[in-house]
Amino acid sequence: MIETGLHVIYNTGSRLHYAVDVQDAYAGIAVFDPCEIGQGLRDGIEPLPWADLAAALETPYDRSNAAGFVDMRGNGVFIPDLPGLTHGAIYRGRSYVFLDGMIGHDEITDYALIDIMTNEAGFPLPWRNRFAQSAREKVDFSFRHRARTQCSNALVIFMPIAGALSGARIEVLCEQEPILLNGTTVAGRIDDATIPNDGQWFKQFYFHTVATETVTVPAGGRAHVPIALRWNGDGAPCAHALALKLDSDAGYLPKRRLTTDSNGAGSFAVEALGLNPGDQIAVKINTEHYTAIGKIILEVV
Numbered sequence: 001m002i003e004t005g006l007h008v009i010y011n012t013g014s015r016l017h018y019a020v021d022v023q024d025a026y027a028g029i030a031v032f033d034p035c036e037i038g039q040g041l042r043d044g045i046e047p048l049p050w051a052d053l054a055a056a057l058e059t060p061y062d063r064s065n066a067a068g069f070v071d072m073r074g075n076g077v078f079i080p081d082l083p084g085l086t087h088g089a090i091y092r093g094r095s096y097v098f099l100d101g102m103i104g105h106d107e108i109t110d111y112a113l114i115d116i117m118t119n120e121a122g123f124p125l126p127w128r129n130r131f132a133q134s135a136r137e138k139v140d141f142s143f144r145h146r147a148r149t150q151c152s153n154a155l156v157i158f159m160p161i162a163g164a165l166s167g168a169r170i171e172v173l174c175e176q177e178p179i180l181l182n183g184t185t186v187a188g189r190i191d192d193a194t195i196p197n198d199g200q201w202f203k204q205f206y207f208h209t210v211a212t213e214t215v216t217v218p219a220g221g222r223a224h225v226p227i228a229l230r231w232n233g234d235g236a237p238c239a240h241a242l243a244l245k246l247d248s249d250a251g252y253l254p255k256r257r258l259t260t261d262s263n264g265a266g267s268f269a270v271e272a273l274g275l276n277p278g279d280q281i282a283v284k285i286n287t288e289h290y291t292a293i294g295k296i297i298l299e300v301v
Contacts, residue, residue, distance in 0.1 A: 002158065002160065002169050002204075002205040002231070002233060003169055003187065003188065004166060004167055004168060004169055004187065005166070005169070005170065005185070005186075005187025005188070006020065006022050006170045006171075006172065006184060006185065006186050006187055007169065007170065007171045007172075007186070007187055007188045007189070007190060008171075008172055008174065008177065008178060008186055008188070008189045008190070009171050009172065009173045009174070009190050009192050009195070010174060010175065010176070010177070010189060010190070010191060010192065011175070011191050011192045011193060012173045012174060012175060012192045013175065013192075014152065014154075014173060014174055014175050015033070015034065015122070015175070016031055016032065016033060016034070016092075016118060016122055016154070016174075016175075017031075017032040017033075017034055017082065017084060017085060017089055017174070017175075017176060017178070017179075018030065018031060018032070018154060018155075018172055018174055018178045018179065019032070019054075019057055019094075019178065019179035019180075019181055020155065020172050020178045020179070020180060020181065020184055021057070021058075021060065021096075021180075021181035021182050021184055022165060022170055022184045023165065023182065023184075024164040024165055024166050025098065025099050025164070025165070026060055026062075026096055026097065026098045026099065026165070027096065027097055027116075027155065027157060027165055027170060028060055028061070028094055028095065028096035028097070029094060029095060029096075029116055029124065029154055029155045029172065030057050030091070030093070030094035030124075030179075030181075031091075031092040031093060031094065031095075031118055031122060031123070031124045031154065032079065032082055032085075032089035032090065032091055032092060033089055033090045033092055033122045034085050034087070034088075034089045035078070035085075035087045035088050035089055035090065036087055037086075037087050038087075039087065040078035040080065040087070040088050040089070040090060041078055042076070042078065045076065045077060045078070047077070047078040047079070047080050047088075048074070048077045048078070048079055048091075049079075049080075049081060050079050050081045050082050050083065053074065053077075053079060053091065054181070056074070057094065057181055058181055058182055060096055060098075061094060061096055062096065062098060067102045067126075068095070068096070068097065068102065068126035068127050068128075069126065070093050070094070070095045070123070070124050070125065070126055071093055071094045071095070071096075072093040072123075073093075074091055074093075075091060075092055075093045075123075076090060076091070077090070077091045078090055078091075079091055082179075083179050084176050084177060084178075084179065085176075092118075092122050092123050092124060093123060093124050094124060095116045095124035095125060095126060095127060096127070097114055097116065097127035097157065099162075099163075099164070099165070106132070106288065107128070107129040107132045108129070108159075108162055109129070109132070109162050109287075109288050109289060110159075110160065110161055110162050110240070110242055110243075110287060110288070111131065111159075111160060111206060111207075111287040111288070111289065111290045111293065112129045112131060112132070112157075112159040112162065112289075113129065113130045113131055113156070113157070113158060113159065113202055114127055114128070114129050114130070114156070114157035114159060115127065115128055115130055115153055115155075115156055115157075116153075116154050116155040116156075117149065117151040117152060117153055117154060118151060118152050118154050119150070119151050120150060120151070124154065125151060129289070131287075131289040131290045132289045144199060152173075153173050154172065154173060155170065155171070155172050155173075156170070156171045156173070156202075157169075157170050158170070158171075158202055158205040158206070160205060160206045160207055160238075161240055169205050171190075173192070203232055204232050204233045205232070205233065206231075206232055206293070207229050207230060207231050207232060207238040207240075207264075207293065208229070208230055208232055208293050208294050209227050209228070209229055209230070209244070209285045209293055209294030209296075210227065210228060210230055210294065210296075211225055211226065211227055211296045212226045212227060212228050212265070213225075213226050215298060216298065216299045216300070216301045217251070217270060217271070217272040217275075217281060217298050217299070217300050217301070218272065218300075218301060219272050219275055219276055219277050219279075219300050219301065220272060220273060220274075220275070221271070221272060222269055222270070222271045222272075223269070223270055223272075223298070224267050224268070224269050224270075225267060225268055225269075225270060225283070225296060225298065226265070226266075226267040227258075227260075227265070227266055227267060227268070227285070227294070227296070228260075228263075228264055228265045228266075229242060229260060229264035229265075230264075237263065237264055238264045239262060239263050239264050240260070240262070240264050241259060241260055241261060241262050241264075242259065242260050242264070242287070243257065243258075243259045243287075243288065244257070244258045244259070244260070244266075244285050244286065244287065244293075245257060245285070245286040245287070245288070246258060246268055246283055246284070246285060246286075247283070247284045247286065248270065248281055248282065248283045248284070249281070249282045249284075250272075250275060250279065250280070250281045250282070251270055251271055251272050251273060251275055251281040251298075251300075252270070252271040252273045253268065253269070253270055253271075253283070254269050254271065255268065255269065268283070270283060270298060272300045275300045276300065277300055277301050278299075278300065279300040280297055280298065280299060280300065281297070281298040281300065282295060282296070282297050282298075283295070283296045283297075283298065
């Protein structure tokens with residue numbers, strides 16, 4: 001299993017300050033741009049006390065069927081007494097993800113990685129499932145993903161199994177301690193300097209497939225291959241019914257869809273049609289959006 005709950009990743013070098021609201025059915029982040037002494041006040045715009053804004057932020061922003069529109073109401077207002085900052089900050093807006101997702105789309109799925117990012121100007125962006133993109137956008141390396149979008153991550157939801165957010169791992173990337181809304185609690189704190197700089201930090205929180213037996217396929221014949229889901233972090237069984245897609249570079253798969261049972265186990269048939277002893281069949285196993293959570297090599301005998 002993975003560590004769940006909200007984890008604060010600190011010492012990230014981010015200039016922005018956040019207020020975070022994480023509940024079972026939604027997660028949201030409000031963004032603030034810190035001010036230096038003497039900054040923030042603007043002609044014609046009265047500063048807003050934090051208590052007044054906090055009361056508004058306690059109510060999640062949800063409209064247009066939870067499609068992910070960013071709430072920009074109040075954007076540009078100066079908050080002189082924002083907790084955690086000496087000279088206040090400019091409020092930039094807030095962004096939420098709701099588990100009912102976008103009507104007509106399937107971004108809230110098993111094996112999802114949800115980002116709420118900020119752009120170069122410090123404004124929050126709509127949430128996105130990084131894995132539910134076109135093939136060109138399916139970038140494994142997180143820093144490459146951010147470089148291509150020219151944005152920075154603020155809130156990341158590692159969702160190996162779709163469901164309540166209490167079963168997901170959520171990270172907020174910040175420089176100082178975030179403000180917590182609606183009873184949100186922190187499960188852990190991690191110094192960014194201790195995170196491996198390989199761009200694939202996320203993979204440890206997900207799972208892969210393995211063959212549970214060594215299977216060979218007779219030339220021109222058929223074999224059944226038992227598989228199971230295993231957590232990447234510790235190799236423990238991942239007990240979950242999951243719909244998988246199969247693809248092979250040789251031979252024939254009578255069925256290219258497989259759903260594991262509640263224990264995360266299943267099997268598929270493969271035929272070595274037109275193959276000779278000594279050939280190999282590579283079967284790649286995919287989820288709905290993410291490719292290659294497993295690859296099984298079968299010998300033809």
